Amino acid sequence: MGFHFDQTRCIGCYTCIVACKDWHDVEAGPANWIRVPAVEKGKFPDLYLGYLFLTCFHCASPPCVKACPVGAIIKRTEDGIVVVDREACVGGERCKFACRKACPYRAPQFGAEANPKMQKCNLCLERLKDGKKPICVDACLTRALLAGPLEELKAELGDIREAEGFVYSTKAAPSIIFKPKPETPEDQAGGPVKSGRK
Numbered sequence: 115m116g117f118h119f120d121q122t123r124c125i126g127c128y129t130c131i132v133a134c135k136d137w138h139d140v141e142a143g144p145a146n147w148i149r150v151p152a153v154e155k156g157k158f159p160d161l162y163l164g165y166l167f168l169t170c171f172h173c174a175s176p177p178c179v180k181a182c183p184v185g186a187i188i189k190r191t192e193d194g195i196v197v198v199d200r201e202a203c204v205g206g207e208r209c210k211f212a213c214r215k216a217c218p219y220r221a222p223q224f225g226a227e228a229n230p231k232m233q234k235c236n237l238c239l240e241r242l243k244d245g246k247k248p249i250c251v252d253a254c255l256t257r258a259l260l261a262g263p264l265e266e267l268k269a270e271l272g273d274i275r276e277a278e279g280f281v282y283s284t285k286a287a288p289s290i291i292f293k294p295k296p297e298t299p300e301d302q303a304g305g306p307v308k309s310g311r312k
Contacts, residue, residue: 115172115193115194115195115237115242115261115262115263115264115289116171116172116194116261116262116263116264116267116288116289116290116291117167117169117171117259117260117261117267117289117290117291118259118260118261118267118271118290118291118292118293119166119167119258119259119277119290119291119292119293120257120258120259120292120293121164121165121166121258121277121278121292121293121294121295122293122294122295123256123257123258123293124150124164124165124167124256124258125165125255125256126150126152126165127255127256128150129253129254129255130148130150130167130250130253130254130259131146131148131149131150132253133249133250133252133253134146134147134148134235134249134250134253135147137238137249138249140233141225141226143225143226144223144224144225144226145223145224145225145226145230145233146223147169147170147223147233147234147235148167148168148169148235148250149168149169150165150166150167150168151165151166151168151279152164152165153165153166153278153279155278155297156297162278162297164277164278164279164295166277166278166279166280167258167259167290168219168220168221169219169221169234169235169250170196170219170221170222170234170235170236171219171221171286171288171289171290172189172194172195172196172235172237172288172289173196173283173286173287173288173289174194174286174287174288174289175285175286175287176189176196176217176286177216177217177218177285177286178196178213178214178216178217178221178222179196180216181212181213181215181216182203182209182212182213183204183209183212184202184203184204184209185202186198186199186200186202186203186204186232187199187213187232194264194289195236195237195239196234196236197236197239198222198232198233198234198236200231200232200233203231203232205229205230205231206224206229206230206231206232207228207229207230208229211224213232214232217286218281218283218286219283219288221234221235222234237261238250247261248261264289264291267291268291271291271293272291272293273291274291274292274293274294275290275291275292276292276294277292277293277294277295278294278295278297280292
């Protein structure tokens with residue numbers, strides 16, 4: 115399982131972040147299972163503004179799994195979703211936030227409490243079991259997000275692994291593909307590109 119992110123559609127409204135925190139009851143504070151940083155480039159009058167979708171990308175070879183000293187993070191064999199057993203997690207202060215340091219995308223999140231337990235995106239497992247989409251996908255106002263079996267997404271939408279502001283880690287192999295936002299208006303007008311949206 116993985117994501118497709120259409121960078122040309124994202125407007126940085128942060129609805130995905132709010133919906134995720136609300137659905138999963140993530141307390142107010144530093145823990146955000148989704149982050150959407152702005153990507154700003156250029157010099158006036160040639161300016162570029164885009165946004166990037168960052169979360170746990172359920173990597174093919176997740177470095178967080180190897181970094182966890184107690185085996186609290188596992189990659190499910192049936193669908194590749196990376197999950198954390200918060201009961202088994204010893205807390206970030208005790209392990210010196212090893213999983214977060216290992217992740218190239220800083221996906222492991224920690225609350226403000228003392229010795230916080232790791233938390234992160236689980237692709238809304240409970241919604242998937244009910245045949246629903248992850249809450250971030252359902253909430254996206256511009257339909258910039260898709261989630262599903264990665265090979266099916268690639269077959270339909272291509273296999274572009276980089277976008278402005280994102281560096282694909284060949285070692286971790288994150289389960290995400292992109293429709294990147296071109297840097298210039300000329301590139302943006304360069305012809306039709308499959309979007310997978312209706």
